[in-house]
Amino acid sequence: xxxxLTVWDGRISPVFDVCREALIVSVEKGVVxxxxxxxxxxxxxxxxxxRLVELEVETLICGAISEPLHRELTSRGVRVVGFVAGEIEAxxxxxxxxxxxxxxxxxxxxxxxxxxxHGGRELSAGRARGQGWRRKGR
Amino acid sequence: xxxxxxxxxxPRLPEIATDSILESISDGVFTVDGQWRVSxxxxxxxxxxxxxxxxxxxxxxxxVFRASMCETExxxxxxxxxxATVVNKTTFIINAAGTxxxxxxxxxxxxxxxxxxxxxxxxxxxxxxxxxxxxEIRGRYQVGDIFSRSASMRRLLEVxxxxxxxxSTILLQGETGTGKELxxxxxxxxxxxxxxxFVAVNCGALPDTLLESELxxxxxxxxxxxxxxxxxxxxxxxxxxxxxxxIGEVSPALQVRLLRVLQEKQYEPLGATRTEExxxxxxxxxxxxxxxxxxxxxxxxxxxxxxKVMKLELPPLRHRxxxxxxLVQHFITVFNAxxxxxxxxxxxxxxxxxxxxxxxxxVRELQNMIEHAFVLLHEGQIELDHLPSxxxxxLRKGTGHFELAESISAAEAQxxxxxxxxxxxxxxxxAKALGMHKSTLFRKVRRLGLxxxxxxxxxxxxxxxxxxx
Numbered sequence: 001x002x003x004x005l006t007v008w009d010g011r012i013s014p015v016f017d018v019c020r021e022a023l024i025v026s027v028e029k030g031v032v033x034x035x036x037x038x039x040x041x042x043x044x045x046x047x048x049x050x051r052l053v054e055l056e057v058e059t060l061i062c063g064a065i066s067e068p069l070h071r072e073l074t075s076r077g078v079r080v081v082g083f084v085a086g087e088i089e090a091x092x093x094x095x096x097x098x099x100x101x102x103x104x105x106x107x108x109x110x111x112x113x114x115x116x117x118h119g120g121r122e123l124s125a126g127r128a129r130g131q132g133w134r135r136k137g138r
Numbered sequence: 139x140x141x142x143x144x145x146x147x148x149p150r151l152p153e154i155a156t157d158s159i160l161e162s163i164s165d166g167v168f169t170v171d172g173q174w175r176v177s178x179x180x181x182x183x184x185x186x187x188x189x190x191x192x193x194x195x196x197x198x199x200x201x202v203f204r205a206s207m208c209e210t211e212x213x214x215x216x217x218x219x220x221x222a223t224v225v226n227k228t229t230f231i232i233n234a235a236g237t238x239x240x241x242x243x244x245x246x247x248x249x250x251x252x253x254x255x256x257x258x259x260x261x262x263x264x265x266x267x268x269x270x271x272x273x274e275i276r277g278r279y280q281v282g283d284i285f286s287r288s289a290s291m292r293r294l295l296e297v298x299x300x301x302x303x304x305x306s307t308i309l310l311q312g313e314t315g316t317g318k319e320l321x322x323x324x325x326x327x328x329x330x331x332x333x334x335x336f337v338a339v340n341c342g343a344l345p346d347t348l349l350e351s352e353l354x355x356x357x358x359x360x361x362x363x364x365x366x367x368x369x370x371x372x373x374x375x376x377x378x379x380x381x382x383x384x385i386g387e388v389s390p391a392l393q394v395r396l397l398r399v400l401q402e403k404q405y406e407p408l409g410a411t412r413t414e415e416x417x418x419x420x421x422x423x424x425x426x427x428x429x430x431x432x433x434x435x436x437x438x439x440x441x442x443x444x445x446k447v448m449k450l451e452l453p454p455l456r457h458r459x460x461x462x463x464x465l466v467q468h469f470i471t472v473f474n475a476x477x478x479x480x481x482x483x484x485x486x487x488x489x490x491x492x493x494x495x496x497x498x499x500x501v502r503e504l505q506n507m508i509e510h511a512f513v514l515l516h517e518g519q520i521e522l523d524h525l526p527s528x529x530x531x532x533l534r535k536g537t538g539h540f541e542l543a544e545s546i547s548a549a550e551a552q553x554x555x556x557x558x559x560x561x562x563x564x565x566x567x568x569a570k571a572l573g574m575h576k577s578t579l580f581r582k583v584r585r586l587g588l589x590x591x592x593x594x595x596x597x598x599x600x601x602x603x604x605x606x607x
Contacts, residue, residue: 008209009209011198013209014200014201014203014204014205014208014209015204015205015206015208015209015232017206017232017238018206018209019209020209020210042210043476043477044476063201063204064204064231064232064236065232065236066232066236066237066238067235067236067237070236071335071336074335075335075336075337075374075375075378076374077369077374082236083234085197085198085201107201107202107204107234108189108190108193108194108197108201108202109187109188109189109190109193109194109202109234110189110234
């Protein structure tokens with residue numbers, strides 16, 4: 001499967017809507033087999049989405065993403081793992097191991113909007129939409 | 139007389155007071171240390187961002203704040219690097235619910251008791267309310283992304299909410315570039331299905347066999363090369379709206395399949411043995427005369443009646459010229475934002491030419507003209523030189539003012555004719571609508587050699603006239 005991670009400063013870019021660069025990663029049987037960098041349109045979000053669709057990206061891992069763009073991507077068949085934060089390497093490792101979304105790699109205060117996936121297969125159905133990670137003692 | 143002694147002041151008071159003030163103000167405030175980690179976060183910042191303070195403290199500010207300027211134009215970085223403050227810079231953040239919130243940002247350096255820089259402070263103000271008010275003012279002429287102040291379009295926009303509420307199939311008919319997809323999106327946005335996806339398919343852009351698999355999807359092994367299951371657009375639009383553009387281009391074989399989906403709300407992906415439920419609202423569009431296609435046998439009559447449960451005609455731009463200034467301003471605003479330019483508007487000559495043009499390509503053509511001007515211009519006003527040469531051919535011949543005056547006269551004549559028609563021939567009403575005195579209207583009519591309609595519109599409106607046998 002092909003995955004895109006939006007990148008800035010070695011980390012997941014904070015806002016998908018205006019991000020400039022994506023790392024396109026091909027994963028087969030839990031192993032990264034190909035990796036390339038792609039410059040994407042920072043201003044026109046629809047062009048950016050179009051480019052990801054052309055690259056046959058199946059899953060997008062990104063930071064904050066506005067709801068209309070999330071819907072547009074979903075309607076084009078791209079699965080979105082949004083509001084992710086952290087170093088690219090840590091995020092990639094977690095994704096390959098089927099540990100995304102994860103509280104330690106989520107933006108603060110954000111719900112983990114989607115269930116966990118591994119190689120396109122759903123692993124956990126523990127949290128419904130709108131329910132977030134909660135810290136101990138909160 | 140005994141001397142009144144002042145009560146002792148708590149040495150922590152200034153600090154407590156600062157905390158109380160920060161907690162009570164409506165502007166969001168946060169501070170960062172030298173490593174861009176959030177070190178304080180007030181109540182308003184929690185409310186605006188949707189991030190609880192305990193989650194924000196210690197995290198990188200870009201992960202907490204999520205502003206559009208974080209990557210390239212961070213105001214705080216600018217202040218920390220140069221020492222210069224930033225005041226009221228506008229940007230947007232994305233809150234925890236995925237909503238874009240317009241804000242204005244101001245920054246300052248954070249110093250310790252000895253004056254050494256220990257970080258930065260950022261205050262931000264939620265501009266949502268101001269944006270809402272702006273939208274409300276614009277909303278008088280706007281539904282979804284459609285802008286119009288013309289009577290014909292307004293009538294259409296007024297019925298959209300009621301049409302959107304129903305589940306009926308809709309047929310949008312209009313010339314190319316009249317905004318059929320925008321209307322379809324507006325219907326989706328106003329419908330109970332708005333939380334679901336909006337999926338558009340251009341039926342004329344794909345060959346028949348591809349279109350079939352694109353619409354209904356297929357199962358692995360359905361045909362050579364089908365290595366894995368593929369969801370069709372009907373499946374992707376589940377719970378939402380499926381927009382079938384250029385429906386008149388669909389082949390007779392596919393028309394039969396579409397008819398079945400519309401009748402039974404069910405379909406089978408290619409190679410599937412199980413029937414799937416089609417939980418979508420269908421909006422179709424065409425620039426052809428479907429009734430004529432039915433007569434000639436190119437389009438199935440039963441399908442035609444199925445899709446035109448509600449039929450909406452979109453007027454071409456040349457029939458609603460009063461929208462041109464509004465649309466021009468809209469496109470300038472959009473292109474300024476998208477291309478980061480500072481174009482202020484168009485010159486009166488350009489507006490005259492744009493208003494007089496016939497627009498076979500409709501709104502899309504107007505949009506392309508403005509985009510053309512943006513390629514040549516970075517800031518200031520759009521002049522005739524910035525328009526495509528085929529729009530102002532007479533001027534290119536170099537004789538100048540005469541042709542320009544003609545263009546303006548043609549635009550004036552067109553506006554007067556259309557307003558008179560709309561007002562049923564009533565001269566006074568037409569003059570008011572055009573923002574001029576009645577005698578000015580008559581003078582212009584004479585100068586432009588226009589013929590006034592025979593009916594003057596007054597008898598139609600007089601109650602006494604109605605009673606007269």
